[in-house]
Amino acid sequence: MAKIIGIDLGTTNSAVAVVEGGEPRVLENAEGNRTTPSIVGLSKSNERLAGLLAKRQAVTNPQNTIFSVKRLIGRKYSDKDVQNDKKWLPYELKESASGGVEIKMADRWYTPEEISAMVLTKLKTDAEAKLGEKIEEAVITVPAYFDDSQRQATKNAGEIAGLKVRRIINEPTAAALAYGLNKQKDEQIVVYDFGGGTFDISVLEVSNDTIEVKSTGGDTHLGGDDFDKRINEYLVTEYKKQEGIDISKDPLALQRLKEAAERAKHELSTSLETEINLPYISSDSAGPKHFLMKLSRAKLEELVKDYIEHSIELTLKTVKEAGFKLNEIDEIVLVGGQTRMPAIQEAVKKAFGKEPHKGINPDEVVAIGAAVQGGILQGDVKDVLLLDVTPLSLGIETLGGVFTRLVDKNTTVPTAKSQVFSTAADNQTSVEIHVLQGERQMASDNKTLAKFILDGIPPSPRGMPQVEVTFDIDANGIVNVSAKDKASGKSQSVHIEASTSLSKDEVERLKKEAALHETEDKKKREIVELRNNAESLVYLGEKSLREAGEKVSAEIKEVIQKKIDALKAVKDSNDTEAIKRATEELSQEVQKIGQAMHGSSQGPAQPGPTASSTDGDK
Amino acid sequence: MNMNEDNIKELEQIKQEREEYLNGWKRAKADFVNYQKDEAKRREELVKFSNEYLIRDLLPIVDSLEMYLAMTADSKEKKGVEMIYAQLVGELTKQGMEPIKALGELFDPALHEALGEMEAEQPSGTVAAELERGWKLNGKVIRPTRVKVAK
Numbered sequence: 001m002a003k004i005i006g007i008d009l010g011t012t013n014s015a016v017a018v019v020e021g022g023e024p025r026v027l028e029n030a031e032g033n034r035t036t037p038s039i040v041g042l043s044k045s046n047e048r049l050a051g052l053l054a055k056r057q058a059v060t061n062p063q064n065t066i067f068s069v070k071r072l073i074g075r076k077y078s079d080k081d082v083q084n085d086k087k088w089l090p091y092e093l094k095e096s097a098s099g100g101v102e103i104k105m106a107d108r109w110y111t112p113e114e115i116s117a118m119v120l121t122k123l124k125t126d127a128e129a130k131l132g133e134k135i136e137e138a139v140i141t142v143p144a145y146f147d148d149s150q151r152q153a154t155k156n157a158g159e160i161a162g163l164k165v166r167r168i169i170n171e172p173t174a175a176a177l178a179y180g181l182n183k184q185k186d187e188q189i190v191v192y193d194f195g196g197g198t199f200d201i202s203v204l205e206v207s208n209d210t211i212e213v214k215s216t217g218g219d220t221h222l223g224g225d226d227f228d229k230r231i232n233e234y235l236v237t238e239y240k241k242q243e244g245i246d247i248s249k250d251p252l253a254l255q256r257l258k259e260a261a262e263r264a265k266h267e268l269s270t271s272l273e274t275e276i277n278l279p280y281i282s283s284d285s286a287g288p289k290h291f292l293m294k295l296s297r298a299k300l301e302e303l304v305k306d307y308i309e310h311s312i313e314l315t316l317k318t319v320k321e322a323g324f325k326l327n328e329i330d331e332i333v334l335v336g337g338q339t340r341m342p343a344i345q346e347a348v349k350k351a352f353g354k355e356p357h358k359g360i361n362p363d364e365v366v367a368i369g370a371a372v373q374g375g376i377l378q379g380d381v382k383d384v385l386l387l388d389v390t391p392l393s394l395g396i397e398t399l400g401g402v403f404t405r406l407v408d409k410n411t412t413v414p415t416a417k418s419q420v421f422s423t424a425a426d427n428q429t430s431v432e433i434h435v436l437q438g439e440r441q442m443a444s445d446n447k448t449l450a451k452f453i454l455d456g457i458p459p460s461p462r463g464m465p466q467v468e469v470t471f472d473i474d475a476n477g478i479v480n481v482s483a484k485d486k487a488s489g490k491s492q493s494v495h496i497e498a499s500t501s502l503s504k505d506e507v508e509r510l511k512k513e514a515a516l517h518e519t520e521d522k523k524k525r526e527i528v529e530l531r532n533n534a535e536s537l538v539y540l541g542e543k544s545l546r547e548a549g550e551k552v553s554a555e556i557k558e559v560i561q562k563k564i565d566a567l568k569a570v571k572d573s574n575d576t577e578a579i580k581r582a583t584e585e586l587s588q589e590v591q592k593i594g595q596a597m598h599g600s601s602q603g604p605a606q607p608g609p610t611a612s613s614t615d616g617d618k
Numbered sequence: 619m620n621m622n623e624d625n626i627k628e629l630e631q632i633k634q635e636r637e638e639y640l641n642g643w644k645r646a647k648a649d650f651v652n653y654q655k656d657e658a659k660r661r662e663e664l665v666k667f668s669n670e671y672l673i674r675d676l677l678p679i680v681d682s683l684e685m686y687l688a689m690t691a692d693s694k695e696k697k698g699v700e701m702i703y704a705q706l707v708g709e710l711t712k713q714g715m716e717p718i719k720a721l722g723e724l725f726d727p728a729l730h731e732a733l734g735e736m737e738a739e740q741p742s743g744t745v746a747a748e749l750e751r752g753w754k755l756n757g758k759v760i761r762p763t764r765v766k767v768a769k
Contacts, residue, residue, distance in 0.1 A: 020649060020652070020653065020656075021646070021649035021650060021652075021653050022649075031759075032758070043727065044725075044742075044743050045724075045743070049727060053727040053728055054727070056727040056730065056731040056732060056762060057725070057727040057732050058732070059732045059733060059734055059735070060725065060732040060734075060735050060767045061732075251733040251734045251749070251766075252733055252749040252750060252764060255733055255764065256750075279682045279685065279686070280682060280685035280686065280689060283689060287689070288685070288689045
């Protein structure tokens, strides 16, 4: 079945995502980028260009390079916004017969739908190449404030591009979908979307699986590009002050500066200071000139402070218009690359007194939400088959009270994992399987789910029997644990139905506890493991001495016996260094016998995991 | 055997469910197989272009060296830098890097990025000046050449 793609058709950039195997992912375009400039051009050789290529030729061909068409689509020519935009757009506009807008590219007039369709065609073609299959259907997003005419026009653009538009959804709704907020009950959500060229704020209400837009606001001419411009202006002015040279007239210098400024902006999202280093930016009679300047996060924040404040004012206004108080807002979602700026995240957090959602790449979250909607329409597997995960790790207790995990937390079920264990003492004929759940390192700190005994193991030296323990979890979370002695074929098993009955809070509490005790638990486990090692080495040493008989001289035997006694003396202490040292020394001596008595050392005799584990789903 | 209506209904429902589950299973299986294929392809690309980001970030250094060489009078020191430059470019070439030809060629947005236009003797629409060299890595444009186009 053909896939339904999700398209974020943006003012400056667009992105495409698709749900595959229940997970949404963004599709790279032909140039290998995850976003595509929403630009179309007709080159001088009459070739139609879209995306990055159209952008690259824009300066030589401004009248025939169309961008920001989203500002025009579905609007009347007489619309105030159209008239305002007309003043700064470098291409020609006129009124169509029906009162709409027409755009001139080369010697032909196009409707905004047709131009938008060219962007969509590029997105569709690239997505098809990436997926290796034909795409026929799509979900396209639009701003929440788009009216019927603008929505219809966007839908038409999709149809012109050869896409059946299954649904037009709001950008903020898509963002909320991407975070799975549609599953919430009766919540108020604010979506703060600071894109490249526009700032949109939306207040949504979720109830009964529907998302309703309560109010919208923002500034259609405020975006991350304005931040870049401010930084640029600042750098040019500072440079003029320092060197007395105006580089704003040199296109390459300006381009280099622009890119460096953008990179500096990105870097300042994670570091407090960055350096802009551009050697040979220009030259005068005195020789080449270099550009070297430090930019701090504080300076950047100072440069754009008014923009951020303005955006917060607009946000508060929009929430008020929706008829809500600030403390009634349950969730805040950040969208748009500019929201990576820590100062913006702080300002939003301060305004609402809540941590905003920001886990998903803010440039891609809308496309991902559109893909999720596409997945729902398609009835993707996820809808029919909700796969669960194990909330906590499962495993058994091994020698020294250590908790050995077989199934890690967050493993998708159904699943089966098995591992081979052995005995801890000579002639041990039964093993106790103690099934536990939790994240702590020691068995006693975790929750017991079941205990059972496998007996009838033929008597043999410690470490020899192979007991395979298998955890099998079905789709309902019911755990079946079985233990089987490979030699005798005897087996025992237990059913555990309550393994997932822990409440969400309980799971969280257990995870937190584990994190809290991590270091101390690790130390405890390390000591136990050292002790286990020491014990098996003592065992091996004594056994070797017994078996060596006459083949080894009395002197060597005596040395080894001494080392064994030394290790025995320290192994139960908490002095890890002493245990390590004594183990090391004994190990070296024992090897001497081993070399003489080939075959006496038969691998790890430790009753921990002794064979590779196998897993697979059932 | 006599089937009453309820039985038939139930049977139909079971049949329908069977279809649904089987289809779901097939789809999940297909998705997984496709995912594996995609993953293999991605890994292949990763290997091929794993150096891409690193090399792209190194290009400004190549540019700076080129500007130094272009703006500095010949000297012993310059000879040294020239050799360092040759070392660097030699290494990049070994990695599959190849400069993009621009000057005099017809402007092609797949290879070139226009930063402006200028009066020139060359035919209109061709590259009249190369401002910053572009590079291909194993045939893929990782940075277009920045040019001025003849009016």
